[in-house]
Amino acid sequence: MTRAVVGYDQGDTPAPSVDMTTTLGWFAMPSPVLTASGCAASGRELDQFFDVSTLGAMVTKSIMLEPRSGRATPRMAETPSGMLNSIGLQGPGIHDFIEHDLAWLRQRGVRTIVSIAGSTTQEYEELAKILRPHDGVDAIEVNISCPNVADRGQVFACRADTASGVIASVRRSIDPSVPVLAKLSPDVTDIATIAVACHRAGADGLTLINTTLGMVIDVDTMRPALAGVTGGLSGPAIRPIAVRCVWQVRQALPDMPILGVGGIRTGRDALEFILAGAHAVSVGTVVFHDPSAPKRIHAELASELAARGFSSLSDAISHAHRPPDAESLEALEDDEINPPEWV
Numbered sequence: 323m324t325r326a327v328v329g330y331d332q333g334d335t336p337a338p339s340v341d342m343t344t345t346l347g348w349f350a351m352p353s354p355v356l357t358a359s360g361c362a363a364s365g366r367e368l369d370q371f372f373d374v375s376t377l378g379a380m381v382t383k384s385i386m387l388e389p390r391s392g393r394a395t396p397r398m399a400e401t402p403s404g405m406l407n408s409i410g411l412q413g414p415g416i417h418d419f420i421e422h423d424l425a426w427l428r429q430r431g432v433r434t435i436v437s438i439a440g441s442t443t444q445e446y447e448e449l450a451k452i453l454r455p456h457d458g459v460d461a462i463e464v465n466i467s468c469p470n471v472a473d474r475g476q477v478f479a480c481r482a483d484t485a486s487g488v489i490a491s492v493r494r495s496i497d498p499s500v501p502v503l504a505k506l507s508p509d510v511t512d513i514a515t516i517a518v519a520c521h522r523a524g525a526d527g528l529t530l531i532n533t534t535l536g537m538v539i540d541v542d543t544m545r546p547a548l549a550g551v552t553g554g555l556s557g558p559a560i561r562p563i564a565v566r567c568v569w570q571v572r573q574a575l576p577d578m579p580i581l582g583v584g585g586i587r588t589g590r591d592a593l594e595f596i597l598a599g600a601h602a603v604s605v606g607t608v609v610f611h612d613p614s615a616p617k618r619i620h621a622e623l624a625s626e627l628a629a630r631g632f633s634s635l636s637d638a639i640s641h642a643h644r645p646p647d648a649e650s651l652e653a654l655e656d657d658e659i660n661p662p663e664w665v
């Protein structure tokens with residue numbers, strides 16, 4: 323059995339003997355639990371609740387070239403099992419980010435994945451060039467769920483050619499030793515096609531998934547609840563969609579590093595993503611009401627793995643894709659003879 327290599331101080335809970343180390347390509351992490359972009363800014367607030375340098379990595383809020391104040395309010399609405407947001411990439415711009423947030427993360431020794439966003443391919447390229455000489459960027463996550471101003475506001479991530487165009491330009495502009503992760507949208511007909519296009523364009527890994535487009539109508543005012551009308555749905559409501567995306571992309575690209583994200587609240591939820599094919603997970607919405615969630619989810623995931631006899635996280639990755647065993651085959655044959663009533 324491999325001995326425990328657990329990234330967090332487990333407090334009073336005995337640490338299960340599970341090696342929790344993982345990698346996203348050649349980026350190694352002591353924990354498979356990361357933050358999700360936009361849900362923990364650059365980590366200063368979270369650091370009051372637990373030591374953020376123990377995270378697998380901090381994924382920062384998507385940063386654009388210039389400062390932005392985001393969309394009009396109201397820009398958040400609660401939904402059953404989820405949340406709708408139309409924040410609209412509010413942020414200080416890349417230069418301020420480098421000077422303050424990146425400097426703080428570096429000084430704190432936090433593994434950092436910098437998320438970038440743009441409204442043209444050239445903007446993404448420019449962001450990558452600006453980041454290139456700076457230390458403390460362990461990987462780049464490219465948020466391509468943004469409207470492309472050169473294409474009537476069509477979202478980059480929704481077409482294979484525009485998604486891969488952005489990834490190719492970031493890949494050639496950033497230091498070759500820095501992994502590039504493409505963050506995909508679930509709002510497409512076939513996510514595997516987009517994933518394969520990004521892989522061919524030089525993505526070293528994929529983050530699956532961004533929020534899915536939703537809408538809430540306030541039945542008292544009888545108008546859309548968000549000023550921006552539509553927004554991104556996150557939280558437990560989207561978890562089955564995210565798990566399905568991880569599963570489909572894992573089948574299309576068996577060796578691609580995947581960072582799974584969408585509705586994770588517990589270690590058990592995280593385990594679903596690992597079994598579907600993710601190497602690591604990001605947690606977002608849960609952090610708003612439980613800022614210590616990344617630390618808790620790490621400990622819970624270690625226990626869930628130990629309870630199933632795994633001595634290392636890596637052994638569990640993609641485990642749900644294994645061929646059916648004799649028992650399941652028998653059940654399948656039974657179904658063929660006696661099909662379930664709902665078929």
Ligand SMILES: Cc1cc2nc3c(=O)[nH]c(=O)nc-3n(C[C@H](O)[C@H](O)[C@H](O)COP(=O)(O)O)c2cc1C
Binds near residue numbers: 407532533
């Ligand atoms: C308030 C809010 C802001 C977000 N901002 C970003 C962002 O800046 N960039 C990005 O790629 N994703 C952003 N996301 C999406 C999350 O990173 C994540 O993909 C999504 O919320 C699903 O995970 P969750 O259900 O754990 O929150 C944001 C989500 C929320 C709720």
